[in-house]
Amino acid sequence: MGPQDYDYSPWLYAAEADDDARARQLAYQRDLGGEIGAGCFVSEHASVRNDELRLGDRSYVAAGAYLTGRLRTGRDCSINPYTVVRGNVTLGNAVRIGAHTSILAFNHTMDDPDVEVFRQPLTSKGITVGDDVWIGSHVVILDGVQVGDRSVLAAGAIVTKDVPAGAVVGGNPARVLRWRVPALRPPEPGDDLATAVATFAGRAREQAADVLARCWDADRGLFTDKPEDPPTVRAQCDAIEIADLLLGRAPDQLPAAEQADRLRGWQDPRTGLVPEFGRTPESVLFDEHGGYHVLSVGYALDLLGSEFPEPVRAVAEATAAIVVDGLERQPWRTHAWHAGAWVDALGTALHWNARKGIAGPQETLVGWLLMRADSRTGMWGEPAPADGLLQLVNGFYRASRGTFAQWGLPVPYPERVVDTVLRHARDARFFRPERQNACNVLDVAHPLWLTRASGYRAAEVTALATTLLRDALTHWTDGAGFGFQAPRSTTRGDRATVPGLQGTEMWLALIHLLADLAGVAPSLGYRPRGVHRPEPAA
Structure with missing residues (x-):
């Protein structure tokens, strides 16, 4: 298996990489700086430009990913090909992110109609994702959202509001479709x-x-x-x-x-x-x-x-x-x-x-x-x-x-x-x-x-x-x-x-x-x- 296979299928790195590939990866991680845990993989074909980078053990970043701002992850997190993670973003343990997803923890202001939007100040509230969360492909998560533990964000979801723990959400804008963890379902009207x-x-x-x-x-x-x-x-x-x-x-x-x-x-x-x-x-x-x-x-x-x-x-x-x-x-x-x-x-x-x-x-x-x-x-x-x-x-x-x-x-x-x-x-x-x-x-x-x-x-x-x-x-x-x-x-x-x-x-x-x-x-x-x-x- 060639090195490029790990860039696009990084989950193979832990089991199949040879000594040369591991040595090259560790040297690259040292050049990146930050705090990168044991067993991690970061593709050299990803654009990693973080002010702060902390990757928990066994986490990986695939080719084509674009990372900026402050990113902190727990263990066993995946950032798959062409995923964008920008701003102040915190991921819990076991957060798996599908390809082509955008997690955007900042926004442009547009208060002054006489000033072009790109010239107006940026705001940032940050995005927090809990533990054991599956984020599908082509999902967009906007600034200020908090995603609860054990939730699932269906492919293509546009997430503009907080996601309850244990929920499965999808659509544009995302709404609760069902409950992955029924015990966490809020009470319905009439519950005694x-x-x-x-x-x-x-x-x-x-x-x-x-x-x-x-x-x-x-x-x-x-x-x-x-x-x-x-x-x-x-x-x-x-x-x-x-x-x-x-x-x-x-x-x-x-x-x-x-x-x-x-x-x-x-x-x-x-x-x-x-x-x-x-x-x-x-x-x-x-x-x-x-x-x-x-x-x-x-x-x-x-x-x-x-x-x-x-x-x-x-x-x-x-x-x-x-x-x-x-x-x-x-x-x-x-x-x-x-x-x-x-x-x-x-x-x-x-x-x-x-x-x-x-x-x-x-x-x-x-x-x-x-x-x-x-x-x-x-x-x-x-x-x-x-x-x-x-x-x-x-x-x-x-x-x-x-x-x-x-x-x-x-x-x-x-x-x-x-x-x-x-x-x-x-x-x-x-x-x-x-x-x-x-x-x-x-x-x-x-x-x-x-x-x-x-x-x-x-x-x-x-x-x-x-x-x-x-x-x-x-x-x-x-x-x-x-x-x-x-x-x-x-x-x-x-x-x-x-x-x-x-x-x-x-x-x-x-x-x-x-x-x-x-x-x-x-x-x-x-x-x-x-x-x-x-x-x-x-």
Whole structure:
């Protein structure tokens, strides 16, 4: 086979190229620059003029292709002969593009009728294509389009609008023809949400014992988050929360009193913290693991009718000055989630201490948050170029959960919170059904539930909650529960998509919040009473 055969049939290169052809190809890739993964092929007869080029492993570019701008692909992507890819384009894993297709992530403006179009400025929104997408030949995708995971674009389609995950689209302009993944089909008018919720809840209750048994390590007498994982402190707490939600009792693996005694015994008497197995406890003001265990162990004990035997001493001795200094040290501008998590742990420690009659600087904590809330967003911190409003919204959830929500206090700017959350929920990077994870959806559901009394943009809040709720119901795996990340066909090996106790506990809780916002919570038949409880704990 001659070298030119690989240019037009590049899928043959991996299996049939000889040593000379491979050496020539690697030298050419080095001359191109960029980041080109293992097993890639780029035809020397393609016009590759990218400002940025990143090709994932086993991807190829055939002869006649014309590439400009910024192109980033995942693994196993194909750009076949005479395909045009221009502008800021991102392809996921396993995106296969037929010949003579044009992906055009820029456009001419034509605002001034007295100036020739080619002299007017260009605009660019970018094009994003998800995982496991088949794009047929002679397809045209215009700037600003986002193509969902597991979709198919039929030959000749002119794609001017976003393509839903799992859809097969075709025509000019492209429209949905059918569903490659029926489970991702949006609900039709008349679909009964309350019935869907009740059906899910019944199935979850029937399978709850199996979900827990799957993660029980009988040899160690401890729960693991996922089978084959090592036991963790949080896994014991998640099991208790799941059993309380779905069964109305403690997990059957051990008597409730024994489970409570074990959790109590893990508290370090010196600091009042619960370290991870094999770790040394540190101050809650600085230790992330110990900080979250203040939440998870404290509320698990509460569900079991018990409490920490000792106060959280790391916080009992904190003065107002120490709290303010800790707040000022947090990375609000760059990592608002981490800052919010710190506040959550601190606020919850103050809550448990108050139950023991130990006063703390709660007023200092709340006062600082009230004074520092941004009147434009209602939150603390700033958006980031890399992930938009994600850190800001997720940090707000954690900070408000451990303070305003836990103590039954109104947040300072509820309407701005709603505005910010609704704007964030339009970010397809995080809220397409196949891109969702428990943290990101929970961190939208809880702020909207917390501010629901304002009545602000209520119809939009209900519509969003309904959409996210329907999505969430599809993420359950029979006999195993929820993975932290929504299951996707191309990420079955990703640990985050494997069902486990953490994902199950979080999705069950956020499903209740969404169902309440959508007006169908009674159909669930459960209400969280632990870490993610909707009502104040104080």
